[in-house]
Structures are given as structure tokens and as C-alpha cells.
Amino acid sequence: MQKITETRAPFLVGLIESWDDEENIFYVMRLYPQTLRDRMSCRPRMTRCQTRYHIAEMVIALHWLHTNGIVHRDIKPENILMTPRGHLVIGDYGLSRMVPDGTPVSEWRIERECAGSPGYSAPEVISSPYTYGIMADVYSLGLVSAEMASRRITPYFVCRTASEQLAMMKKQYRDGEFIPDNGLQIEDEHEKDLVLKTLKWDPSQRPTTAELKVHPYFDGIDWAMLNLRRYQVDVVPTTVKLSEEYPSYDFFTFKQGKDKTAYYGEDVEYDKHRHILPNNAVKAQLGEDRAKQVEYRYLCPAPLRHDDLHGHCTLDPPSPAGCP
Numbered sequence: 632m633q634k635i636t637e638t639r640a641p642f643l644v645g646l647i648e649s650w651d652d653e654e655n656i657f658y659v660m661r662l663y664p665q666t667l668r669d670r671m672s673c674r675p676r677m678t679r680c681q682t683r684y685h686i687a688e689m690v691i692a693l694h695w696l697h698t699n700g701i702v703h704r705d706i707k708p709e710n711i712l713m714t715p716r717g718h719l720v721i722g723d724y725g726l727s728r729m730v731p732d733g734t735p736v737s738e739w740r741i742e743r744e745c746a747g748s749p750g751y752s753a754p755e756v757i758s759s760p761y762t763y764g765i766m767a768d769v770y771s772l773g774l775v776s777a778e779m780a781s782r783r784i785t786p787y788f789v790c791r792t793a794s795e796q797l798a799m800m801k802k803q804y805r806d807g808e809f810i811p812d813n814g815l816q817i818e819d820e821h822e823k824d825l826v827l828k829t830l831k832w833d834p835s836q837r838p839t840t841a842e843l844k845v846h847p848y849f850d851g852i853d854w855a856m857l858n859l860r861r862y863q864v865d866v867v868p869t870t871v872k873l874s875e876e877y878p879s880y881d882f883f884t885f886k887q888g889k890d891k892t893a894y895y896g897e898d899v900e901y902d903k904h905r906h907i908l909p910n911n912a913v914k915a916q917l918g919e920d921r922a923k924q925v926e927y928r929y930l931c932p933a934p935l936r937h938d939d940l941h942g943h944c945t946l947d948p949p950s951p952a953g954c955p
């Protein structure tokens with residue numbers, strides 16, 4: 632988390648602040664209005680062009696993690712968040728592992744440890760001898776991409792346990808190749824090719840994130856532009872989950888995590904105009920005195936906002952081949 636925060640990787644959730652008391656650890660992070668799961672199930676559905684940008688953003692994020700020696704181990708739509716401008720960021724490093732110093736990332740293996748989320752794990756993670764490396768993340772990315780590309784709103788493998796997933800998976804493979812059933816219809820040939828390659832049973836046959844970047848599916852994408860978030864990728868999510876648990880305030884909401892993690896509202900695209908809510912829930916967690924020490928700033932009206940880190944989003948993006 633520290634490494635991710637220090638380098639300000641644009642497609643990863645970073646920490647704003649953290650502290651602890653005797654019982655809790657508090658993490659302050661940007662508040663994102665939607666997860667990718669929410670986005671996938673709301674209308675308007677993603678266009679093919681948006682899907683392609685989103686998959687490209689996931690590839691950049693994963694490439695950053697892998698080249699920095701981090702295996703995420705829990706890539707799934709619930710752990711991918713969306714900024715108000717519709718860009719993707721990967722979060723939830725609860726299961727992530729760092730490659731030990733001096734070990735080449737591509738050679739490092741985690742042994743005898745089955746971890747992840749049923750429905751999104753790679754075969755080597757959930758089958759004996761439970762030995763895997765960074766390619767397990769590529770597999771999970773493949774499953775998320777498959778869902779996006781085929782416009783599904785439910786996981787491809789709907790299951791509650793790893794063994795259920797493994798049993799479902801075994802029926803979908805022939806000679807190590809993923810043979811999609813009717814639930815996975817991907818029209819675009821390149822899109823399908825990318826998905827099938829990432830879903831190879833044998834991890835050594837899957838493409839690395841560097842290889843994915845040069846796959847023909849991404850032809851025409853300017854990765855430097857994408858990295859700077861210059862592309863207008865998606866509609867701005869306008870639906871913010873509201874419930875008694877998440878009191879709403881302006882565009883942002885405060886969420887008190889189950890595990891007493893504190894999330895604060897912030898204009899996520901504009902670091903300068905942070906907005907931390909003077910919310911009773913915050914006070915209850917931090918104590919009145921601690922809450923007072925937190926700086927409260929208010930959102931700047933939209934036309935006055937500037938974004939030093941990412942520049943202005945191009946509203947009229949250059950259209951790579953195949954996009955309207």
C-alpha cells in the first residue's frame with residue numbers, strides 16, 4: 632500500500648492518510664462512487680469502445696503491480712472502483728503479496744496457499760499443489776474482461792466455494808483451451824482472442840501484461856495518453872449508493888467499513904479539493920478531538936476545478952480504430 636501510494640500510480644487506489652489506535656487501523660482513501668460491478672449492471676451499458684478502454688486500464692494497473700513485484704490475488708469487479716469520470720482503479724490489497732527482494736517477479740511462486748474469491752480464481756490457485764505466481768492475476772483479469780466483453784452482469788462462474796468453481800471450470804476446458812458456452816458471446820474477434828489467451832489453463836501459456844499491451848485488440852490505443860487519463864472513457868457514474876448506512880452529502884458519501892475502516896468523501900479526480908465529511912460517524916470513530924484535527928475542505932464548484940496530476944480529460948477523444 633505504501634509503495635502504491637508513494638508512486639501515485641494512476642490506476643490504483645492509494646492511501647491519503649492512515650493511523651491507528653489501540654484497536655483499529657484507519658485508512659483514508661478516495662471515495663469512489665461505483666465499483667466495476669455496479670457499472671456493469673447499470674444502464675447505459677458499456678459500449679465496445681468503453682469496454683476496450685476499461686480493459687486497457689486494467690492491463691496498465693496490473694502491469695504496474697506486477698512490474699513492482701506485487702501479486703494482487705483478488706482481481707474481480709467488486710475490487711475495481713470507478714472514478715467520477717469513469718476511469719478504473721484497482722483496490723483491495725487485502726490478499727496482495729510482495730515478491731521477496733532479489734527474486735525475479737516472473738519466477739516467484741506462492742506455494743500451498745489457496746486465496747482469492749470463488750468465481751475469479753485461476754485454476755492453479757484452487758487446485759493441488761496450489762502453486763502460482765503473477766499469471767494467476769492475468770487469469771482473473773481474463774474472467775473480468777470476458778464478463779465485460781460479453782455484456783454479462785453476473786460472474787461467469789457463479790459459485791460459493793473454490794471446489795465448486797473448479798468443478799464448473801473443468802467442464803469448460805478441452806486440451807487446456809477454454810471453450811466458452813453460450814453464456815459467453817464475444818463478437819469482436821480480437822476481443823475474443825485476448826480473452827481466450829488469458830484464460831488458458833496452463834499459466835505459462837497466458838500472455839504477460841507487457842504482451843497484452845501489444846495485442847491487436849488494443850491497436851490504436853496510445854498508452855501514454857491512457858496513462859494520463861486523457862481519454863474520456865465512460866459516462867460519469869451518477870448513481871451513488873445511498874442507504875442509512877451511507878449518509879449522502881453532495882455527490883459524495885461517507886462509508887464506515889465493517890472492519891472500522893474509515894472512508895472519506897473526496898473529489899477523487901482533483902486532489903486539491905479534498906472534502907472530508909464532518910460526519911457523526913467519523914466523530915464516533917475518531918473521537919471528537921481527533922475528528923477536529925482532520926482538515927475539512929469543501930468542494931470547489933466544477934468549473935473552477937483543475938487537475939494538476941492528470942491534466943484535463945479530452946472530451947472529444949481521438950478514436951482508435953474500430954471505435955465510433
Ligand SMILES: Nc1ncnc2c1ncn2[C@@H]1O[C@H](COP(=O)(O)OP(=O)(O)O)[C@@H](O)[C@H]1O
Nearest residue numbers: 660661662663664666709710712722723725894
Ligand atoms: N475507496 C472506496 N470508495 C468507495 N467504495 C469503496 C472503497 N473501498 C472499498 N469500497 C467498497 O467496499 C467494498 C469492500 O471493500 P474492500 O476494500 O474490497 O474490502 P474487502 O473486500 O476486503 O471487505 C468494495 O467492494 C467497495 O464496494
Ligand SMILES: [Mg+2]
Nearest residue numbers: 705709710723
Ligand atoms: Mg474486496
